[in-house]
Amino acid sequence: MSGLPGRLATWLREWRPTPPPLPDHLEGILRDTDPEWFVRELAIAAAPPWWFWRFTLRNFSWLVDLFGRVEITGSIPEELRRGPLLLAANHVGDFDPFLIAVALHRLGVVPRIMATGGIISAPVAGPLLERAGGIRVQRGTEDARHAARVTEVALVHGGHVVAYPEGRVGLAPDGWPERGRTGMARLALGVRVPVLPVSQWGAQEVLQYGNDWGKLRTLARSLVRRPVLRVHVGPPVFMEDLEVGRVGDANRARMRIAAAITRGLVPLRAASGPLHPDPTRPTTGAAAFPGGVVPDDVP
Numbered sequence: 001m002s003g004l005p006g007r008l009a010t011w012l013r014e015w016r017p018t019p020p021p022l023p024d025h026l027e028g029i030l031r032d033t034d035p036e037w038f039v040r041e042l043a044i045a046a047a048p049p050w051w052f053w054r055f056t057l058r059n060f061s062w063l064v065d066l067f068g069r070v071e072i073t074g075s076i077p078e079e080l081r082r083g084p085l086l087l088a089a090n091h092v093g094d095f096d097p098f099l100i101a102v103a104l105h106r107l108g109v110v111p112r113i114m115a116t117g118g119i120i121s122a123p124v125a126g127p128l129l130e131r132a133g134g135i136r137v138q139r140g141t142e143d144a145r146h147a148a149r150v151t152e153v154a155l156v157h158g159g160h161v162v163a164y165p166e167g168r169v170g171l172a173p174d175g176w177p178e179r180g181r182t183g184m185a186r187l188a189l190g191v192r193v194p195v196l197p198v199s200q201w202g203a204q205e206v207l208q209y210g211n212d213w214g215k216l217r218t219l220a221r222s223l224v225r226r227p228v229l230r231v232h233v234g235p236p237v238f239m240e241d242l243e244v245g246r247v248g249d250a251n252r253a254r255m256r257i258a259a260a261i262t263r264g265l266v267p268l269r270a271a272s273g274p275l276h277p278d279p280t281r282p283t284t285g286a287a288a289f290p291g292g293v294v295p296d297d298v299p
């Protein structure tokens with residue numbers, strides 16, 4: 001019996017759901033040097049959404065409602081719900097992936113969420129997120145190329161992919177979305193898929209930024225205070241006049257995406273009152289449009 005806890009811990013570290021088989025047409029893009037997870041995520045990206053992920057969204061989304069009052073505005077047209085679709089969201093905190101997943105499911109899509117490699121590498125929760133279609137992102141490393149390929153496969157097979165253009169939790173002092181990176185814009189232009197802006201506010205009150213016991217404190221506080229958790233999905237970002245590879249177009253696409261998210265965020269923040277302070281959050285970032293003011297010359 002003395003070895004049982006150790007064996008259990010090992011099992012928990014190594015357990016993962018069985019992935020679907022890799023389609024034959026994807027075998028050709030693999031290399032001997034590719035990491036093991038790349039093969040799994042390619043197979044998952046090419047497959048329909050996992051039944052257990054659909055079951056969880058359908059039967060347990062009420063858990064998010066325990067931590068706040070969820071308000072969803074906007075819509076996703078039926079023709080877009082059939083996919084493929086890129087959903088570009090601002091990133092305000094560690095709780096917002098749960099909020100966005102629930103909101104999008106209530107609007108009729110089954111999201112595949114891009115997440116940092118550290119989260120997907122965590123025991124149990126990480127493998128479940130990966131099998132649900134989560135796409136591992138290791139920014140600034142060679143693995144970023146693999147994430148782009150997985151995302152492309154998911155989109156080609158009609159997936160609804162949620163991405164954070166900012167590439168991290170936003171750190172602008174005033175809380176408005178940062179400019180972000182061009183990776184998502186390049187992908188959207190290359191695959192030619194619609195990009196819907198997803199603006200959200202309030203989730204930052206459920207879990208503080210800092211990774212300490214304060215996270216549990218803010219989580220418990222939200223059960224009592226139940227802050228309003230607002231999500232708005234806007235119309236597709238206009239990018240028909242842009243081309244992948246043409247000088248400056250990826251940056252133009254990036255700014256249009258940031259502008260659309262910011263415009264959708266303005267009424268959400270106006271209804272929420274002052275920015276809730278979080279002393280654990282750095283303020284080293286810069287908003288794409290400080291104060292939420294988007295110039296008229298940005299389409």
